Structures are given as C-alpha cells and as structure tokens.
Amino acid sequence: MRQIPSIGRILQTDYWAMLSGLAPLIGWVMYAVALYANLRFEPGRFIWIAVALTVIGIPALVWRISLIRSVFERGVAVDGVITDVGFYRDRGRVEFQYTYEERVLHGGNALHRNARTRRLIAGQAVMVVVDTEKPERAFLLQPYIDA
16 A cells, blocks of 8 residues: 655645645734734735735645645655755755666755654665656655655
8 A cells, every 4th residue: 555645744844835834824824913913004915915825825735735645646666865965944955866767866855844854864775756757756755654
C-alpha cells in the first residue's frame, strides 16, 4: 500500500503549503484588528487585502496539497542523497540528487523547520519520491511520511 502524506503533515512540512494556508488567515486577522481596534486606517481597505489573500491563498494551498499527494500516489521511490541543507529561522531548502531511468537528476524542497526536517544533513542517503510523468519533480519521503 502506498503511503500518502496527510494534509496536516503537508502543512507542517512543506513551506509553500504552510504559507498558502496562513496568508488568508493573516489577511482576515489584519482586517479584524483594523475593524475592532479603532485604528486610524479605513477598515474597508483591509477587507480587500483579506479577500485578495484568500482568493490567492486557498487555491494555491489546494493545488500544492493535490500536487504533493498525487506525486506520492503515482510516483516511485528511488534512492537519493542530500547535497545541501540550509535553514533560516523557520524555513529552509533541502537540495538532493537522485537517479531515475539512468538519469542523474537534482531536486529541492522548500521545507518548514520542524523535528523531522532538522534531522536532514548533507551527505545523508534518503528516499526520493519521483513523479513518473515529470521526473524533475520529486519530494523527499522522510519529512512527509514517517519511514
């Protein structure tokens, strides 16, 4: 049985998914603060920011979750090695190399710093889930699935 990451695990791990999910929330909190804190700013302006962040953020979140889950569903796991790990505060990027159909490919994932991603180090052997339709698209297995 294929393991597919849960929506919660994707939000905890994938930086772009987490950012897409937070954007509408931040917009509506800004609007609520402007509305109820009696600020000098016109609260009506903040509603447009909240609506824009919602219109952009929710579809981006749905797309990102669907993309990751579909790669895990139809993709294949191959051996890979982490070539670089860089985190700044709560976000970072992990670069890796893998071989698929006799081609050496390079990939990277923008990850949110958490207990699972802190364990990733350069030179570490990892499993990489490769999109068979687009082999340049790949995700590290370990942060998304407890392996």
